[in-house]
Amino acid sequence: MKRQPEKWRRWKNSIAIQWAASYLLILLIPIFTTLFSSRYVSRIMVSEIEKANQAVLSSLKADMDQQLENAHAALSFIFRNPDFSNTTRRRGDSLEFRSGGAAFMKALQAYRSSTNTGEIGIYWVENDYLLLGETFTKSAHIFGARQIYTADGLTQEEWLSLLGESYNNRFLLSSFFSIRPSASGIVYAHSIENRACGRVNVFVNIPLTAMREISRRLEGSVLLLLSEDGTVLTAACDGQEIPSLEIPALSKEGAQRVQLTGKSYIFTGIPSDRSPWSYAILAPEKVFWESSRYAALLNLLSIIIALLLGGLVSFILFRHNYRPVERLLHMLGKGGGSGNEFERIMKSYSLLREENRNMKGALEEQLQRSRESCLLARLKGRRRLLDNQDANARFDLQTDGYFALVAFSPAGWESGDENAAEDSIELLFLAVDSVFSELMRESCELTRMEDGDTLFYLLRFSSPEGWKVCCGEAAQQAAEVLGGHPPVNTVVSLLREGMDSLPLLYRDTMDAMEYLSIAGGTGVLWAEEIQMQELPGSDWHGSSQLLSEALQNGDAAAAAQVVNRIFESRRGNASISFSMFRLLLVESYTVIAEAFSKISGDSEQYLRLIQQLEKLLSCSEEELLRQQLLQIVERVCRQQSDREGPSDALIQRIEDYIQKNYTDFNLNISTIADAMQLTPSYLSRTFRARTGEGLLDRLNAIRISHAKEIMRAQNIPQEQLCSMVGYANVRTFRRAFFRVEGVTPGKYFPG
16 A cells, blocks of 8 residues: 555656656647747737838828928919919909919919929909919809819809818818819818908819829728828728728827728828828738738648657657666666655765765875874874884875974963863864965975864975075964964974974974963064073163163153163164064063052053053064053153142143144043043043143133134134034033033124
């Protein structure tokens, strides 16, 4: 009962089933693509029809709008013609009127022949005269001729009514003023009002020949002329006008589907730039679908062939690709675990790779430990079962060259938790190793060793040139990798030739590490500097005694002289490095701390002094060390002088500091005390005892004094004035001003 679900699960997760499904999905992509694209074919077809129709309509619009432009130009010509002006000023059937009209008719005919303008008609309403083509006579005569050629059913009264209406730049679709048998066309009509002869109507015929010619080339499409409200004015198909075509009101622009008499059309419109009408095309969809039917059948046939060939190729590829998987599964047998074929293969491979990596790592770790143990034994001078020659061959040790030993050890580490201490030492060694080994790997061959809380590096150089510079820089950067927290003691041994000198390197390094621990300093120490245990000269201890006496007497000049003498003795002997000299000054630091503890009973100030003295152990420049030490000595002497009796020097310094910084918003008793290197409580108490005035009151008095000087010199707003004298806002400024002067700033300066 349990085997069947497991077998079904393995079959369902089989990579063969997954591959077969993947190939099937790949084969179905063309089918889904065709089905998906069929939804958008009609939309694309409509878009293509619209583009083609837009091109046709643009050509028709350009031709028709040019005719409309010619009509406007003809109207301008008529207005400017002098014969027309002379004729218009005459009334009745006079000789002057008829002769002027005949002259104007000739000029108008010449204008038409030169400009390709349609037929022009002019009707003088009051005189009842009509100029049409080559005829200029009474309207009744022309109506008689019109009845012979046209049969539109207009009576003479209706015809005269149309001729005599008042027009204002109107476009008409009519042939009412033509005497020739022709289809209807666009008529541009405009009326001219004249006091001499009354109204004169001008009619310019714009034939629809271009519209008929274009409709012949549209293969069953209908060319439309639409009014301003979207109704059909006239329509043409295959060059013939359609007498009546009723379609719903349509938009003038864009492509739309229209159903007429059970057939589907694509409507495309474009507005005219010269008239309120628009031009449109009704294109039957079946024309386009019939042309694309063969392409659709060919596309379907290609999809079927692609599916057949793709299925055959997929089957062959599946058989070829799955054969190596079958062989691997046969080799693994049933021990590959659960999952599909790939998961079983990957699990077996991962297990084998993990076993190889663990074995290789264990062998390398054991070899490294044996190598470190051998080197540590040789450093410490212990005997081993394996002699040096065999050890060199076993661990591939190079015995020639120049060797140096670098040691790193945490300084001043104190912790009651042994586990926490071990974790911190391990973290420290990891950080130091990441920096030092990276910097020294290209310069020499190095071997890392751990011995308790000390990390050793045995460096092998091919030549002694430049080893000290690169080793010193790398040791310094490694010692500062954690920013001095926790501090690290670093010792660099002498450079010795040959591996037989390893015990000497170890002795030099451990002696220097012991000295560094006793001295209490941190940083990098060279073992060769331990040969100088104190500053040269017989007066070193005497200088310490003189410094102690000067500090207790408050004699800053004498104390500074002793400090300068110590630094001068250092410059006279170049054999002592700066790092060694910095450690030898620890005795001076002790003298300063003891003198200050006797002078001041303030534990807070004493703690701050100790912190400053500790910072001197990490000072990187000699001149900076001297300046900071002189400042500390001056502070101790000033403390002694202040304790023994009043001094105006401190008060003057406070006054000067306030005068220079009164505009600072953050100026207060604490910031002044920091500048004077005193505690705020001591500074405030001393200032009040010497001057009888509070320090904050004095600060406000100085600020208000400057504010009054500014106000006397110029009239500025209090909002600006308060920031100029160190107040953050007007409210604080007014309150301080009232406390000093007894009145508000507004009453003090009423102007």
